[in-house]
Amino acid sequence: MDERMTRQNICNAAVSLFNTKGFTGTSVREIAKKANVNVSLISYYFNGKQGLLETLMESFFEAYIKVLENAYELSDTLSTRNCIRKSIFDLLNYQQENSRLARFVHRETTIDSTLTREIMAIYLRKEKFYWQKLFEQGFRSGELTKRDLDFTIIQLKGMITMPFSNPQYVEEIFHLSPTEQYFIRKYGLYIVQWLDERFSCHEKQKQKADVG
Structure with a gap:
Protein backbone atom coordinates (compact mmCIF):
# COMPACT_ATOMS: atom_id res chain seq x y z
CA MET A 1 0.00 0.00 0.00
CA ASP A 2 1.50 3.36 -1.03
CA GLU A 3 1.79 6.37 1.26
CA ARG A 4 -1.12 8.28 -0.30
CA MET A 5 -3.46 5.31 0.11
CA THR A 6 -2.29 4.70 3.67
CA ARG A 7 -2.91 8.30 4.66
CA GLN A 8 -6.35 8.24 3.03
CA ASN A 9 -7.29 5.00 4.81
CA ILE A 10 -6.29 6.54 8.14
CA CYS A 11 -8.33 9.67 7.42
CA ASN A 12 -11.37 7.63 6.37
CA ALA A 13 -11.16 5.48 9.48
CA ALA A 14 -10.80 8.53 11.71
CA VAL A 15 -13.81 10.30 10.18
CA SER A 16 -15.95 7.19 10.59
CA LEU A 17 -14.97 6.75 14.24
CA PHE A 18 -15.11 10.46 15.11
CA ASN A 19 -18.67 10.59 13.77
CA THR A 20 -19.83 7.65 15.86
CA LYS A 21 -17.72 7.93 19.01
CA GLY A 22 -16.58 11.54 18.99
CA PHE A 23 -13.02 12.82 18.84
CA THR A 24 -12.27 12.41 22.55
CA GLY A 25 -13.98 9.01 22.65
CA THR A 26 -11.83 7.58 19.86
CA SER A 27 -8.38 6.17 20.53
CA VAL A 28 -5.42 6.10 18.17
CA ARG A 29 -5.40 2.32 18.38
CA GLU A 30 -9.02 2.15 17.25
CA ILE A 31 -8.21 4.32 14.24
CA ALA A 32 -5.21 2.18 13.35
CA LYS A 33 -7.24 -1.03 13.69
CA LYS A 34 -10.04 0.26 11.48
CA ALA A 35 -7.55 1.52 8.89
CA ASN A 36 -5.64 -1.78 9.11
CA VAL A 37 -2.31 -0.03 9.67
CA ASN A 38 0.37 0.00 12.32
CA VAL A 39 -0.52 2.45 15.08
CA SER A 40 2.87 4.15 14.73
CA LEU A 41 1.92 5.41 11.26
CA ILE A 42 -0.60 7.83 12.74
CA SER A 43 2.21 9.58 14.59
CA TYR A 44 4.49 9.31 11.57
CA TYR A 45 2.06 10.87 9.10
CA PHE A 46 -0.02 13.15 11.34
CA ASN A 47 1.92 13.65 14.57
CA GLY A 48 -0.82 11.94 16.58
CA LYS A 49 -4.59 12.19 16.90
CA GLN A 50 -4.64 16.00 17.29
CA GLY A 51 -2.56 16.39 14.15
CA LEU A 52 -4.95 14.08 12.33
CA LEU A 53 -7.88 16.24 13.46
Missing part, protein backbone atom coordinates in the same frame (compact mmCIF):
# COMPACT_ATOMS: atom_id res chain seq x y z
CA GLU A 54 -6.14 19.38 12.20
CA THR A 55 -5.41 17.72 8.85
CA LEU A 56 -9.06 16.72 8.41
CA MET A 57 -10.37 20.18 9.31
CA GLU A 58 -7.87 22.06 7.16
CA SER A 59 -8.23 19.81 4.11
CA PHE A 60 -12.03 20.13 4.23
CA PHE A 61 -12.00 23.92 4.44
CA GLU A 62 -9.20 24.35 1.90
CA ALA A 63 -11.42 22.70 -0.73
CA TYR A 64 -14.57 24.40 0.59
CA ILE A 65 -13.05 27.88 0.25
CA LYS A 66 -11.59 26.97 -3.15
CA VAL A 67 -15.16 26.60 -4.44
CA LEU A 68 -15.90 30.20 -3.50
CA GLU A 69 -12.58 31.42 -4.86
CA ASN A 70 -13.28 29.78 -8.20
CA ALA A 71 -16.73 31.38 -8.41
CA TYR A 72 -15.32 34.79 -7.54
CA GLU A 73 -12.66 34.47 -10.23
CA LEU A 74 -15.47 33.94 -12.77
CA SER A 75 -17.25 37.12 -11.71
CA ASP A 76 -15.68 39.07 -14.58
CA THR A 77 -17.26 36.78 -17.15
CA LEU A 78 -20.44 35.55 -15.43
CA SER A 79 -23.32 37.52 -13.94
CA THR A 80 -23.38 37.84 -10.16
CA ARG A 81 -26.47 35.66 -9.99
CA ASN A 82 -24.76 32.88 -11.96
CA CYS A 83 -21.63 33.12 -9.79
CA ILE A 84 -23.72 32.83 -6.63
CA ARG A 85 -25.76 29.99 -8.12
CA LYS A 86 -22.58 28.15 -9.09
CA SER A 87 -21.16 28.62 -5.59
CA ILE A 88 -24.30 27.22 -3.96
CA PHE A 89 -24.50 24.11 -6.12
CA ASP A 90 -20.75 23.47 -6.01
CA LEU A 91 -20.71 23.75 -2.21
CA LEU A 92 -23.69 21.43 -1.89
CA ASN A 93 -22.07 18.90 -4.23
CA TYR A 94 -18.73 19.12 -2.43
CA GLN A 95 -20.36 18.41 0.93
CA GLN A 96 -22.41 15.60 -0.57
CA GLU A 97 -19.28 13.97 -1.98
CA ASN A 98 -17.61 14.30 1.44
CA SER A 99 -20.71 13.88 3.58
CA ARG A 100 -19.14 12.06 6.54
CA LEU A 101 -16.25 14.51 6.73
CA ALA A 102 -18.62 17.47 6.34
CA ARG A 103 -20.79 16.25 9.21
CA PHE A 104 -17.83 15.87 11.51
CA VAL A 105 -16.16 19.16 10.56
CA HIS A 106 -19.32 21.25 10.90
CA ARG A 107 -20.01 19.72 14.28
CA GLU A 108 -16.42 20.27 15.42
CA THR A 109 -16.56 23.99 14.57
CA THR A 110 -19.31 24.44 17.18
CA ILE A 111 -16.80 23.54 19.90
CA ASP A 112 -14.83 26.43 21.38
CA SER A 113 -11.20 25.38 20.98
CA THR A 114 -7.91 26.80 19.77
CA LEU A 115 -8.28 24.88 16.51
CA THR A 116 -11.81 26.19 15.93
CA ARG A 117 -10.66 29.77 16.52
CA GLU A 118 -7.87 29.24 14.00
CA ILE A 119 -10.35 27.80 11.47
CA MET A 120 -12.59 30.82 12.03
CA ALA A 121 -9.71 33.24 11.52
CA ILE A 122 -8.26 31.56 8.45
CA TYR A 123 -11.13 29.98 6.56
CA LEU A 124 -14.51 31.20 7.76
CA ARG A 125 -13.48 34.84 7.48
CA LYS A 126 -12.49 34.07 3.88
CA GLU A 127 -15.90 32.50 3.34
CA LYS A 128 -17.59 35.71 4.51
CA PHE A 129 -15.21 37.78 2.38
CA TYR A 130 -16.06 35.98 -0.87
CA TRP A 131 -19.82 36.00 -0.26
CA GLN A 132 -19.65 39.69 0.59
CA LYS A 133 -17.64 40.52 -2.52
CA LEU A 134 -20.04 38.60 -4.78
CA PHE A 135 -23.12 40.32 -3.37
CA GLU A 136 -21.50 43.76 -3.38
CA GLN A 137 -20.62 43.29 -7.03
CA GLY A 138 -24.28 42.57 -7.72
CA PHE A 139 -25.25 45.74 -5.85
CA ARG A 140 -22.85 47.86 -7.89
CA SER A 141 -24.03 46.44 -11.19
CA GLY A 142 -27.67 46.89 -10.25
CA GLU A 143 -28.32 43.19 -10.74
CA LEU A 144 -29.24 42.84 -7.06
CA THR A 145 -31.20 45.20 -4.84
CA LYS A 146 -29.07 46.27 -1.88
CA ARG A 147 -29.94 44.61 1.42
CA ASP A 148 -28.30 43.98 4.77
CA LEU A 149 -25.56 41.44 4.11
CA ASP A 150 -24.54 40.15 7.53
CA PHE A 151 -27.80 38.35 8.27
CA THR A 152 -28.09 37.18 4.67
CA ILE A 153 -24.67 35.53 4.79
CA ILE A 154 -25.48 33.93 8.14
CA GLN A 155 -28.74 32.55 6.75
CA LEU A 156 -27.14 31.44 3.49
CA LYS A 157 -24.32 29.60 5.24
CA GLY A 158 -26.82 27.90 7.52
CA MET A 159 -28.91 26.76 4.57
CA ILE A 160 -25.90 25.42 2.67
CA THR A 161 -24.38 23.49 5.60
CA MET A 162 -27.38 22.38 7.67
CA PRO A 163 -28.32 19.21 5.70
CA PHE A 164 -24.74 17.98 6.10
CA SER A 165 -24.15 19.05 9.69
CA ASN A 166 -27.37 17.35 10.81
CA PRO A 167 -28.30 14.75 8.15
CA GLN A 168 -30.05 12.52 10.65
CA TYR A 169 -32.62 15.25 11.32
CA VAL A 170 -33.26 15.73 7.60
CA GLU A 171 -33.58 11.99 7.03
CA GLU A 172 -35.63 11.02 10.08
CA ILE A 173 -38.01 14.00 10.25
CA PHE A 174 -38.44 14.88 6.56
CA HIS A 175 -37.49 11.55 4.95
CA LEU A 176 -35.05 13.30 2.64
CA SER A 177 -31.51 12.17 1.89
CA PRO A 178 -28.79 14.83 1.54
CA THR A 179 -26.56 12.21 -0.08
CA GLU A 180 -28.84 11.87 -3.11
CA GLN A 181 -28.36 14.05 -6.19
CA TYR A 182 -32.11 14.62 -6.41
CA PHE A 183 -31.98 16.37 -3.03
CA ILE A 184 -29.07 18.57 -4.15
CA ARG A 185 -30.94 19.72 -7.26
CA LYS A 186 -34.19 20.50 -5.45
CA TYR A 187 -32.57 22.05 -2.39
CA GLY A 188 -30.11 24.11 -4.42
CA LEU A 189 -32.94 25.52 -6.54
CA TYR A 190 -34.83 26.41 -3.36
CA ILE A 191 -31.86 28.39 -2.01
CA VAL A 192 -31.46 30.21 -5.34
CA GLN A 193 -35.16 31.07 -5.36
CA TRP A 194 -34.92 32.33 -1.77
CA LEU A 195 -32.07 34.64 -2.75
CA ASP A 196 -33.93 35.86 -5.85
CA GLU A 197 -36.94 36.76 -3.75
CA ARG A 198 -34.83 38.42 -1.06
CA PHE A 199 -32.74 40.52 -3.42
CA SER A 200 -35.32 41.10 -6.16
CA CYS A 201 -33.06 40.83 -9.20
CA HIS A 202 -32.94 44.13 -11.10
CA GLU A 203 -33.77 42.35 -14.35
CA LYS A 204 -37.00 40.97 -12.90
CA GLN A 205 -37.96 44.38 -11.54
CA LYS A 206 -37.41 45.93 -14.97
CA GLN A 207 -39.54 43.25 -16.61
CA LYS A 208 -42.36 43.96 -14.18
CA ALA A 209 -42.06 47.68 -14.81
CA ASP A 210 -42.21 47.13 -18.58
CA VAL A 211 -45.32 44.97 -18.21
CA GLY A 212 -47.00 47.60 -16.02
Whole structure:
Protein backbone atom coordinates (compact mmCIF):
# COMPACT_ATOMS: atom_id res chain seq x y z
CA MET A 1 0.00 0.00 0.00
CA ASP A 2 1.50 3.36 -1.03
CA GLU A 3 1.79 6.37 1.26
CA ARG A 4 -1.12 8.28 -0.30
CA MET A 5 -3.46 5.31 0.11
CA THR A 6 -2.29 4.70 3.67
CA ARG A 7 -2.91 8.30 4.66
CA GLN A 8 -6.35 8.24 3.03
CA ASN A 9 -7.29 5.00 4.81
CA ILE A 10 -6.29 6.54 8.14
CA CYS A 11 -8.33 9.67 7.42
CA ASN A 12 -11.37 7.63 6.37
CA ALA A 13 -11.16 5.48 9.48
CA ALA A 14 -10.80 8.53 11.71
CA VAL A 15 -13.81 10.30 10.18
CA SER A 16 -15.95 7.19 10.59
CA LEU A 17 -14.97 6.75 14.24
CA PHE A 18 -15.11 10.46 15.11
CA ASN A 19 -18.67 10.59 13.77
CA THR A 20 -19.83 7.65 15.86
CA LYS A 21 -17.72 7.93 19.01
CA GLY A 22 -16.58 11.54 18.99
CA PHE A 23 -13.02 12.82 18.84
CA THR A 24 -12.27 12.41 22.55
CA GLY A 25 -13.98 9.01 22.65
CA THR A 26 -11.83 7.58 19.86
CA SER A 27 -8.38 6.17 20.53
CA VAL A 28 -5.42 6.10 18.17
CA ARG A 29 -5.40 2.32 18.38
CA GLU A 30 -9.02 2.15 17.25
CA ILE A 31 -8.21 4.32 14.24
CA ALA A 32 -5.21 2.18 13.35
CA LYS A 33 -7.24 -1.03 13.69
CA LYS A 34 -10.04 0.26 11.48
CA ALA A 35 -7.55 1.52 8.89
CA ASN A 36 -5.64 -1.78 9.11
CA VAL A 37 -2.31 -0.03 9.67
CA ASN A 38 0.37 0.00 12.32
CA VAL A 39 -0.52 2.45 15.08
CA SER A 40 2.87 4.15 14.73
CA LEU A 41 1.92 5.41 11.26
CA ILE A 42 -0.60 7.83 12.74
CA SER A 43 2.21 9.58 14.59
CA TYR A 44 4.49 9.31 11.57
CA TYR A 45 2.06 10.87 9.10
CA PHE A 46 -0.02 13.15 11.34
CA ASN A 47 1.92 13.65 14.57
CA GLY A 48 -0.82 11.94 16.58
CA LYS A 49 -4.59 12.19 16.90
CA GLN A 50 -4.64 16.00 17.29
CA GLY A 51 -2.56 16.39 14.15
CA LEU A 52 -4.95 14.08 12.33
CA LEU A 53 -7.88 16.24 13.46
CA GLU A 54 -6.14 19.38 12.20
CA THR A 55 -5.41 17.72 8.85
CA LEU A 56 -9.06 16.72 8.41
CA MET A 57 -10.37 20.18 9.31
CA GLU A 58 -7.87 22.06 7.16
CA SER A 59 -8.23 19.81 4.11
CA PHE A 60 -12.03 20.13 4.23
CA PHE A 61 -12.00 23.92 4.44
CA GLU A 62 -9.20 24.35 1.90
CA ALA A 63 -11.42 22.70 -0.73
CA TYR A 64 -14.57 24.40 0.59
CA ILE A 65 -13.05 27.88 0.25
CA LYS A 66 -11.59 26.97 -3.15
CA VAL A 67 -15.16 26.60 -4.44
CA LEU A 68 -15.90 30.20 -3.50
CA GLU A 69 -12.58 31.42 -4.86
CA ASN A 70 -13.28 29.78 -8.20
CA ALA A 71 -16.73 31.38 -8.41
CA TYR A 72 -15.32 34.79 -7.54
CA GLU A 73 -12.66 34.47 -10.23
CA LEU A 74 -15.47 33.94 -12.77
CA SER A 75 -17.25 37.12 -11.71
CA ASP A 76 -15.68 39.07 -14.58
CA THR A 77 -17.26 36.78 -17.15
CA LEU A 78 -20.44 35.55 -15.43
CA SER A 79 -23.32 37.52 -13.94
CA THR A 80 -23.38 37.84 -10.16
CA ARG A 81 -26.47 35.66 -9.99
CA ASN A 82 -24.76 32.88 -11.96
CA CYS A 83 -21.63 33.12 -9.79
CA ILE A 84 -23.72 32.83 -6.63
CA ARG A 85 -25.76 29.99 -8.12
CA LYS A 86 -22.58 28.15 -9.09
CA SER A 87 -21.16 28.62 -5.59
CA ILE A 88 -24.30 27.22 -3.96
CA PHE A 89 -24.50 24.11 -6.12
CA ASP A 90 -20.75 23.47 -6.01
CA LEU A 91 -20.71 23.75 -2.21
CA LEU A 92 -23.69 21.43 -1.89
CA ASN A 93 -22.07 18.90 -4.23
CA TYR A 94 -18.73 19.12 -2.43
CA GLN A 95 -20.36 18.41 0.93
CA GLN A 96 -22.41 15.60 -0.57
CA GLU A 97 -19.28 13.97 -1.98
CA ASN A 98 -17.61 14.30 1.44
CA SER A 99 -20.71 13.88 3.58
CA ARG A 100 -19.14 12.06 6.54
CA LEU A 101 -16.25 14.51 6.73
CA ALA A 102 -18.62 17.47 6.34
CA ARG A 103 -20.79 16.25 9.21
CA PHE A 104 -17.83 15.87 11.51
CA VAL A 105 -16.16 19.16 10.56
CA HIS A 106 -19.32 21.25 10.90
CA ARG A 107 -20.01 19.72 14.28
CA GLU A 108 -16.42 20.27 15.42
CA THR A 109 -16.56 23.99 14.57
CA THR A 110 -19.31 24.44 17.18
CA ILE A 111 -16.80 23.54 19.90
CA ASP A 112 -14.83 26.43 21.38
CA SER A 113 -11.20 25.38 20.98
CA THR A 114 -7.91 26.80 19.77
CA LEU A 115 -8.28 24.88 16.51
CA THR A 116 -11.81 26.19 15.93
CA ARG A 117 -10.66 29.77 16.52
CA GLU A 118 -7.87 29.24 14.00
CA ILE A 119 -10.35 27.80 11.47
CA MET A 120 -12.59 30.82 12.03
CA ALA A 121 -9.71 33.24 11.52
CA ILE A 122 -8.26 31.56 8.45
CA TYR A 123 -11.13 29.98 6.56
CA LEU A 124 -14.51 31.20 7.76
CA ARG A 125 -13.48 34.84 7.48
CA LYS A 126 -12.49 34.07 3.88
CA GLU A 127 -15.90 32.50 3.34
CA LYS A 128 -17.59 35.71 4.51
CA PHE A 129 -15.21 37.78 2.38
CA TYR A 130 -16.06 35.98 -0.87
CA TRP A 131 -19.82 36.00 -0.26
CA GLN A 132 -19.65 39.69 0.59
CA LYS A 133 -17.64 40.52 -2.52
CA LEU A 134 -20.04 38.60 -4.78
CA PHE A 135 -23.12 40.32 -3.37
CA GLU A 136 -21.50 43.76 -3.38
CA GLN A 137 -20.62 43.29 -7.03
CA GLY A 138 -24.28 42.57 -7.72
CA PHE A 139 -25.25 45.74 -5.85
CA ARG A 140 -22.85 47.86 -7.89
CA SER A 141 -24.03 46.44 -11.19
CA GLY A 142 -27.67 46.89 -10.25
CA GLU A 143 -28.32 43.19 -10.74
CA LEU A 144 -29.24 42.84 -7.06
CA THR A 145 -31.20 45.20 -4.84
CA LYS A 146 -29.07 46.27 -1.88
CA ARG A 147 -29.94 44.61 1.42
CA ASP A 148 -28.30 43.98 4.77
CA LEU A 149 -25.56 41.44 4.11
CA ASP A 150 -24.54 40.15 7.53
CA PHE A 151 -27.80 38.35 8.27
CA THR A 152 -28.09 37.18 4.67
CA ILE A 153 -24.67 35.53 4.79
CA ILE A 154 -25.48 33.93 8.14
CA GLN A 155 -28.74 32.55 6.75
CA LEU A 156 -27.14 31.44 3.49
CA LYS A 157 -24.32 29.60 5.24
CA GLY A 158 -26.82 27.90 7.52
CA MET A 159 -28.91 26.76 4.57
CA ILE A 160 -25.90 25.42 2.67
CA THR A 161 -24.38 23.49 5.60
CA MET A 162 -27.38 22.38 7.67
CA PRO A 163 -28.32 19.21 5.70
CA PHE A 164 -24.74 17.98 6.10
CA SER A 165 -24.15 19.05 9.69
CA ASN A 166 -27.37 17.35 10.81
CA PRO A 167 -28.30 14.75 8.15
CA GLN A 168 -30.05 12.52 10.65
CA TYR A 169 -32.62 15.25 11.32
CA VAL A 170 -33.26 15.73 7.60
CA GLU A 171 -33.58 11.99 7.03
CA GLU A 172 -35.63 11.02 10.08
CA ILE A 173 -38.01 14.00 10.25
CA PHE A 174 -38.44 14.88 6.56
CA HIS A 175 -37.49 11.55 4.95
CA LEU A 176 -35.05 13.30 2.64
CA SER A 177 -31.51 12.17 1.89
CA PRO A 178 -28.79 14.83 1.54
CA THR A 179 -26.56 12.21 -0.08
CA GLU A 180 -28.84 11.87 -3.11
CA GLN A 181 -28.36 14.05 -6.19
CA TYR A 182 -32.11 14.62 -6.41
CA PHE A 183 -31.98 16.37 -3.03
CA ILE A 184 -29.07 18.57 -4.15
CA ARG A 185 -30.94 19.72 -7.26
CA LYS A 186 -34.19 20.50 -5.45
CA TYR A 187 -32.57 22.05 -2.39
CA GLY A 188 -30.11 24.11 -4.42
CA LEU A 189 -32.94 25.52 -6.54
CA TYR A 190 -34.83 26.41 -3.36
CA ILE A 191 -31.86 28.39 -2.01
CA VAL A 192 -31.46 30.21 -5.34
CA GLN A 193 -35.16 31.07 -5.36
CA TRP A 194 -34.92 32.33 -1.77
CA LEU A 195 -32.07 34.64 -2.75
CA ASP A 196 -33.93 35.86 -5.85
CA GLU A 197 -36.94 36.76 -3.75
CA ARG A 198 -34.83 38.42 -1.06
CA PHE A 199 -32.74 40.52 -3.42
CA SER A 200 -35.32 41.10 -6.16
CA CYS A 201 -33.06 40.83 -9.20
CA HIS A 202 -32.94 44.13 -11.10
CA GLU A 203 -33.77 42.35 -14.35
CA LYS A 204 -37.00 40.97 -12.90
CA GLN A 205 -37.96 44.38 -11.54
CA LYS A 206 -37.41 45.93 -14.97
CA GLN A 207 -39.54 43.25 -16.61
CA LYS A 208 -42.36 43.96 -14.18
CA ALA A 209 -42.06 47.68 -14.81
CA ASP A 210 -42.21 47.13 -18.58
CA VAL A 211 -45.32 44.97 -18.21
CA GLY A 212 -47.00 47.60 -16.02
